[in-house]
Amino acid sequence: SAVISQKPSRDICQRGTSLTIQCQVDSQVTMMFWYRQQPGQSLTLIATANQGSEATYESGFVIDKFPISRPNLTFSTLTVSNMSPEDSSIYLCSVAGGSETQYFGPGTRLLVL
Amino acid sequence: GQQVMQIPQYQHVQEGEDFTTYCNSSTTLSNIQWYKQRPGGHPVFLIQLVKSGEVKKQKRLTFQFGEAKKNSSLHITATQTTDVGTYFCAGRWAGGTSYGKLTFGQGTILTVHP
Numbered sequence: 001s002a003v004i005s006q007k008p009s010r011d012i013c014q015r016g017t018s019l020t021i022q023c024q025v026d027s028q029v030t031m032m033f034w035y036r037q038q039p040g041q042s043l044t045l046i047a048t049a050n051q052g053s054e055a056t057y058e059s060g061f062v063i064d065k066f067p068i069s070r071p072n073l074t075f076s077t078l079t080v081s082n083m084s085p086e087d088s089s090i091y092l093c094s095v096a097g098g099s100e101t102q103y104f105g106p107g108t109r110l111l112v113l
Numbered sequence: 114g115q116q117v118m119q120i121p122q123y124q125h126v127q128e129g130e131d132f133t134t135y136c137n138s139s140t141t142l143s144n145i146q147w148y149k150q151r152p153g154g155h156p157v158f159l160i161q162l163v164k165s166g167e168v169k170k171q172k173r174l175t176f177q178f179g180e181a182k183k184n185s186s187l188h189i190t191a192t193q194t195t196d197v198g199t200y201f202c203a204g205r206w207a208g209g210t211s212y213g214k215l216t217f218g219q220g221t222i223l224t225v226h227p
Contacts, residue, residue: 001158031213042201043156043217092155096213099163100205101146104155 002027002095004105012111013083020079021108023093028073033102034066037090046091049076083112115140117204119218127226132189134221136202143207145178145185146215151198159187182207192225199223 003026013019023032034046046066047055055068069077080087088111094102119136126132136145144163148156160169162178162185169176175188189196199222203215 033213040222042219045214045216048214099161100144100213100215101158101161102148102156102203102213102215103158107155 001097002029002103004093004095004103006091006093006105006108008108009106010109010111012113015084015112017083018079018081019083019110020077021091021093023076023078023105025074025095029095030073031096032070032076033094033096034068034076034078035092035094035104037092037107039089043092046078080110083110085112088112115204115206115216117145117202117216117218119202119221121221122219123222123224125224125226126192128194129191132192132196132223133186134200134202134223135184135186136204136218137184138204138206140183141207142182143205145182145205146203147176147185147187148201148203148217149198150201150220154198156201189223192223194225194227197223197225 005024007022032049035043037043045058046061047057049055049068049070051070051073065081067079091108092104094104117136117138144161146161147159149159150156160176165182166180167178173190177186199220201220202218
């Protein structure tokens with residue numbers, strides 16, 4: 001299984017600002033995923049990030065709001081742009097392991113005031 | 114879009130009682146996976162079911178995949194306080210093109226009263 005770290009673990013931000021979340025994996029992986037989990041809710045996939053190509057966004061999520069970088073096979077960033085209180089959530093990155101199972105990072109807990 | 118429906122949303126049990134959560138998909142799944150998220154934690158993979166009618170056990174946990182590969186269940190026998198958390202099923206659709214892409218159910222929040 002992969003070991004995944006995320007930075008920051010939590011943050012409190014002002015509306016209108018942007019936050020970049022980093023995800024680091026201890027091994028090279030092809031696919032990385034970014035999820036949002038609102039309080040008490042399920043996981044909603046934001047986008048799939050492949051190294052060397054543009055991220056693929058799910059319905060309801062756009063690149064201007066959630067730009068993603070994937071510069072190499074062990075790292076990715078997700079930026080939450082022009083934040084509003086509705087963006088308060090837990091943001092999780094994950095990687096696909098063998099048999100398409102997923103391993104999650106510890107998450108970034110974001111509160112937007 | 115494709116969805117996985119999971120019930121119940123909440124379940125409160127006394128320690129020692131059994132617990133079951135169910136997932137349903139309107140279309141055939143390639144596989145279904147189960148994850149557990151402890152309070153304040155992140156989802157952790159429990160198991161994957163691939164074959165029609167498959168049953169797998171992990172100690173007090175029993176996982177089933179329906180014959181039509183459209184539904185699944187997780188049953189915990191004699192719950193313990195360590196079982197507290199949210200249990201998610203996650204479906205992978207047959208014919209899906211993106212490796213590893215899953216759709217998560219709504220989750221069942223389990224509380225266990227000692």
